[in-house]
Amino acid sequence: MDNLKQNIVTNIAQELDSGFDCYYNFKTNEIVTIPSLSHIIDEDDFREAFRTNLEKVEKHKANFIKIEVLQSFESFKLMERFVEQLPDEGFKSELENALANKKPFQNFNHFIDKSDFRQAWFDFKQKEIEKRVENELERRKPTHNRVGGSAYN
Template sequence: MNTTRQQIIREIAQELDCGSDCYYNLKTNEIIAIPDFSQVFDEEEFKEAFGEALEKLEQHKTDFIKIESLESFESFKIMEDFAAQIKDLNFKIELQAILQRQKPFQNFKHQIDQSNFRQNWFDFKQHELEKIVAKRLH
């Protein structure tokens, strides 16, 4: 199967959204996603699950580009940008207020999940992540 650049970008963006670091092999179009090790509690389980992938990365270091999961400020910026483009003024004000208070990530997610804008958020976030991935692949 011939994978297009856009499919690669989409897949990497989805992995980043799950909190994984991605490694992209320019020669083979292979993508290896590894969850953030600091989020994993059992080192043995981690090695068992990702040992083969880690070994492949080690053996072919120069063939892979690492695309790291987003820093929290980058994720926060995506939330700000989403709130800024909302046409419903009341909901826009609610989201912007949430972003100024404590626990903005948790509260933003809760507010979005309870709204009619849930799918809009997922689409917006995916699009923004794809733009970030495309930049990092250059």
Template sequence: MTAPTLSQIKEIAEQLDYGFCCYYNIKTGELVYIPDFEETVDDLEEFYGKDLAKIKKDKRNFILINKPSSRESFEIMDEFAQQLSNKNLSNQLLNALAKNVPLHILKL
């Protein structure tokens, strides 16, 4: 299995933010992006037919990476804040997460 590089992880995160699903080939490390099926255009097959066929042909080696739900995002931020060695920063982040505010306010 080929692990994604740091630059690929950054690219995946950016594409997820843009509304794409990511397919990662665990053998080759290839990334394929297709619009999220919930937010897709009617002509998905026309524009992404080659990519869809590639994924379908080699589906055992492609894994789907979706954007995390807001609950999953919250849990990721909470775990991150708890693992910080800087306790002052950790406490500030945990206090911010404990408030009943929309998550987009917490973006740094």
């Protein structure tokens, strides 16, 4: 993957992990981020705060590919896959128990944050989200000919 594509994928993955839906303009390579509506309490305040980005996406809707924040079940699957590949059987067992009980996200993060595997988790999660972003962009890229410098031509 060339540097431009990698930067786009990395940036989108980081924004998704921060709770932002991303809109990738395949004609300009612009990324517009807007908080996921699932995190919004006051829709009027939200629309006012993000009016510029909302208008930009709406005005050029045909040029954007929307990539949404991972749903809870997708995040849970990421945690399960991370646990499966851990070499430390004792810690692996602790995390499996954390995921099997109430408040799995909170418990998983509690164990990870105090462990030697904290950075490994962040790296794993980033890599997995990047794969998802790359697949989405490849799957949804426009197939018609157009002028422009899109990284996903």
